[in-house]
Amino acid sequence: MTxxxxxxxxxxxxxxxxxxxxxxxxxxxxxxxxxLYLIIFSYSFQNREVAGYGIPYIxxxxxxxxxxxxxxxxxxxxxxxxxxxKYNGIIIDFLLAPFSHIELTLGFMIGGMVRxxxxxxxxxxxxxxxxxxxxxxxxxxxxxxxxxSSIFSLxxxxxxxxxxxxxxxxxxxxxxxxxxxxxxxxxxxxxxxPGIWSEVSLFNPVFYMVDAVRYSFVGQSDIAPAFSALIIxxxxxxxxxxxxxxxxxxxxxxx
Amino acid sequence: MSTAIKIREINKSYGNLQALDDIxxxxxxxxxFGLLGPNGAGKSTLIGILGGLVHKDSGEVTVLGNDIIxxxxxxxxxLGIVPQEITFDPYFTVRETLEIHSGYFGIKDNGDKIxxxxxxxxxxxxxxxxxxxxxxxxxxRLLIAKALVHDPEIIVLDEPTAxxxxxxxxxxxxxxxxxxxxxxxxxxxxHYLEEAEALCDRIAIMNKGxxxxxxxxxxxxNSIDKKVISxxxxxxxxxxxxxxxxxxxxxxxxxxxxxxESAKKNLNKILRKINDxxxxxxxxxxxxxxxxxxxxKLTNLGDDDN
Numbered sequence: 001m002t003x004x005x006x007x008x009x010x011x012x013x014x015x016x017x018x019x020x021x022x023x024x025x026x027x028x029x030x031x032x033x034x035x036l037y038l039i040i041f042s043y044s045f046q047n048r049e050v051a052g053y054g055i056p057y058i059x060x061x062x063x064x065x066x067x068x069x070x071x072x073x074x075x076x077x078x079x080x081x082x083x084x085x086k087y088n089g090i091i092i093d094f095l096l097a098p099f100s101h102i103e104l105t106l107g108f109m110i111g112g113m114v115r116x117x118x119x120x121x122x123x124x125x126x127x128x129x130x131x132x133x134x135x136x137x138x139x140x141x142x143x144x145x146x147x148x149s150s151i152f153s154l155x156x157x158x159x160x161x162x163x164x165x166x167x168x169x170x171x172x173x174x175x176x177x178x179x180x181x182x183x184x185x186x187x188x189x190x191x192x193x194p195g196i197w198s199e200v201s202l203f204n205p206v207f208y209m210v211d212a213v214r215y216s217f218v219g220q221s222d223i224a225p226a227f228s229a230l231i232i233x234x235x236x237x238x239x240x241x242x243x244x245x246x247x248x249x250x251x252x253x254x255x
Numbered sequence: 256m257s258t259a260i261k262i263r264e265i266n267k268s269y270g271n272l273q274a275l276d277d278i279x280x281x282x283x284x285x286x287x288f289g290l291l292g293p294n295g296a297g298k299s300t301l302i303g304i305l306g307g308l309v310h311k312d313s314g315e316v317t318v319l320g321n322d323i324i325x326x327x328x329x330x331x332x333x334l335g336i337v338p339q340e341i342t343f344d345p346y347f348t349v350r351e352t353l354e355i356h357s358g359y360f361g362i363k364d365n366g367d368k369i370x371x372x373x374x375x376x377x378x379x380x381x382x383x384x385x386x387x388x389x390x391x392x393x394x395x396r397l398l399i400a401k402a403l404v405h406d407p408e409i410i411v412l413d414e415p416t417a418x419x420x421x422x423x424x425x426x427x428x429x430x431x432x433x434x435x436x437x438x439x440x441x442x443x444x445x446h447y448l449e450e451a452e453a454l455c456d457r458i459a460i461m462n463k464g465x466x467x468x469x470x471x472x473x474x475x476x477n478s479i480d481k482k483v484i485s486x487x488x489x490x491x492x493x494x495x496x497x498x499x500x501x502x503x504x505x506x507x508x509x510x511x512x513x514x515x516e517s518a519k520k521n522l523n524k525i526l527r528k529i530n531d532x533x534x535x536x537x538x539x540x541x542x543x544x545x546x547x548x549x550x551x552k553l554t555n556l557g558d559d560d561n
Contacts, residue, residue, distance in 0.1 A: 004328070004361050006358055006361045006362070006363055007358065007359055007360070007361045009358070010355060010357075010358025010359050011358075011359070013355070013358065014347075014355045014358075017346070017347070017351075017355075018346045021346050021347075022346075085344075088342055088343065088344065088345065089338075089340055089341075089342030089343075090342050090343065090344045092306075092308055092338060092342065093342075093344075093356070093359065093401070094359075095306070095307055095308050096306050096307065096308070096331065096334075096336055097331060097356075097359035097360060098327065098328040098329075098331040098332055098359075098360060098361070099359070100328075250310065254307075254308060254309060254310055255269070255303070255308070255309050255310070
């Protein structure tokens with residue numbers, strides 16, 4: 001299996017150019033909501049520490065907020081690109097051109113990753129004004145950010161292919177992404193949850209992503225980062241296989 | 256002449272509807288080929304299979320000797336398909352759209368070809384604006400430019416002039432004829448039968464998922480034994496019923512013009528009869544059968560059940 005670099009990078013370039021053309025909506029608007037979270041939490045809980053972590057609350061939530069931005073924007077990029085392409089009819093451009101299935105998968109995925117990583121990075125820059133900007137394991141943080149953004153870019157491709165109208169994408173967003181993200185320990189430590197709820201959280205894949213990135217930032221986590229890395233990497237592989245297969249069968253795009 | 260497209264035993268069904276029924280077809284390199292048929296005949300499905308937009312149920316298609324499934328990269332680079340529906344990417348200008356498309360087909364720095372297309376399709380003054388600001392006809396031209404940006408050997412035009420004004424239609428055909436003269440293979444589907452008659456060397460007529468006839472345009476037209484004789488007289492004519500006992504004719508309201516439809520073998524007899532009338536003839540015309548007659552005959556469009 002060979003990748004035609006010009007063909008492949010043209011798709012990546014198109015995906016990046018597409019969101020860059022509407023940067024106010026795709027890059028800066030997400031920063032508003034994250035900025036508001038930072039303002040509210042840094043002032044509301046400025047003297048509070050997270051149980052079991054011994055760090056200020058703002059230091060605890062920054063990795064989670066960065067993850068949240070990254071997740072939402074990676075997903076939004078690929079899902080909106082594909083449903084938009086279906087709506088405008090230009091989905092046939094990708095079918096008529098000599099793309100392999102893996103080129104389509106990786107091309108769309110990297111486009112989503114770039115947006116997710118970009119918004120995540122800008123969120124980090126904004127967060128430095130609130131907590132100082134220390135990162136315990138920076139390379140690990142980038143490594144996990146790459147994996148997580150690829151997962152939600154791939155998830156966005158599935159949503160974009162499945163959706164027949166824009167509303168369908170918001171079903172994914174509102175009923176899966178948002179609840180799983182909010183219940184993943186962005187704002188609290190899962191270890192501190194009462195009774196069965198801390199075990200239930202272990203079934204939420206986003207928990208491992210937030211926890212791993214938190215380890216990269218503060219050097220502490222609810223579970224071993226190696227185990228989180230295993231779960232996250234496995235998810236990337238599974239989703240890569242699924243999305244490539246969907247492009248191969250032309251799921252909801254070929255008749 | 257070698258084969259550009261070879262289609263063998265293609266079948267495609269949607270549920271109970273047999274959209275394509277055992278299609279076999281060869282299109283030669285350099286041909287201007289017409290694919291005609293009423294709505295729902297299966298033309299767009301066949302083009303969709305060629306371009307990888309539609310899955311075939313069975314059969315084999317090769318483009319310049321390459322299989323469309325196993326050698327899809329080669330076949331897609333050889334094909335430039337202009338789809339029937341007007342589509343556009345609202346994020347990019349005309350030039351950006353063509354640059355992106357060049358990249359999809361593995362071409363870097365395609366500025367010269369893009370300039371050539373913009374000029375040929377009269378889009379050069381619209382290069383830097385977005386497609387939302389283009390009229391319907393201009394969007395159609397952009398669609399054509401997109402299909403040609405990688406300089407394909409085979410160009411498939413699926414209803415390219417639907418809803419397009421006469422001026423653009425003429426300039427488009429001039430450009431397509433030029434491409435055909437350069438050796439490109441052109442496949443055209445159109446509802447405008449006079450366009451197909453004027454442009455195509457060979458024509459396949461499809462109906463209900465089948466190819467009912469493939470032949471040269473001349474052979475198709477000659478297969479219809481029909482001549483239409485129109486004669487205009489200086490003065491009104493009377494009593495023609497008695498003179499033209501065995502001949503069907505139509506007389507105009509002012510009784511100065513008659514129109515007679517006849518088989519070729521009766522032509523001599525009819526012309527003699529007209530001459531025997533001893534009337535002043537001011538104009539006369541003999542028309543042969545048209546592609547439309549062939550089309551109607553082969554697709555049974557005149558039948559009640561259609």
